[in-house]
Amino acid sequence: MALSAVDTADGALTITLPPDDLACRDALVKVGDALGDLSRAIAARAADNSTPVVRSAEPVAPTRGEGFETIDGLPEINAAIQDMLDGVTFEILTAQPDGPRPSVVLDDALDAVRAQISAGISMRTLYQHSTRFDEPTKEYVRAVTSYGAQVRTLAEFFERMIIVDRRTAFIPANAARTSAVKITNLAVVQFLTDIFERAWDRAESYPFLPVRAADAAPEVIPAIRGSIQKLLIEGRSDKEIARRLGLSLRSLQAHVARLKEEHGAEHRLQLGYLMGLQERCALARESGCSPA
Structure with a gap:
């Protein structure tokens, strides 16, 4: 599988990916590698030309720049996501892996979902198959789908992700998810949206019956x-x-x-x-x- 990334004359980034699920995952890893290269390039450019650049074993992404912003701390991440959701105009796409979510989190989200759907916002969420056996999640899905949201499940898919209006995306920046990357580079956001759409097409609608x-x-x-x-x-x-x-x-x-x-x-x-x-x-x- 080959992933090609080409800079066009207008400064956009064109990414070509074969329509294969395994390839999608491999390509997403390569996007992460590319972001690491971008981080090193920005650090080198910002450094004094007379001072040699010392490269660490694990390059740290820049706090801000080139369409990528690192956000540290759960309160800060939640605030940044909420800020984008407050300004949403037409669509929210979310991928929530790791099985059932805490019932208190689901309950807190209901009012916000109702308000967004009432405002004409399209909402689609991916969960994993294991959530079908969790009663709080089933109750939450029954409620949000009655408002107009759509929910589907897969056995396995990519990391947690939120895409707002196909212009901004949030993904974890570390395994503990205590850091996140806010992405506004449109080429990368479009790439992530395509990954979501491929997973959505393979996913199954969330059932309510049978209940047991x-x-x-x-x-x-x-x-x-x-x-x-x-x-x-x-x-x-x-x-x-x-x-x-x-x-x-x-x-x-x-x-x-x-x-x-x-x-x-x-x-x-x-x-x-x-x-x-x-x-x-x-x-x-x-x-x-x-x-x-």
């Missing part, structure tokens, strides 16, 4: 199990898989135990090997070649 988790499970468990299998084959740890799929560690381990039973594996390492071998054989059958 046991009855709703068949709709999403195969997708969750498929994602667990893929991540196990890649050698991911239980903790990382649980975080990426928005599951509790206990729930993830229950899924892994069931997979070990199904494949006759005695331990996790053997399970990854057997599933990888099964996947390889299936691909070989499809192509008509021997898996050996």
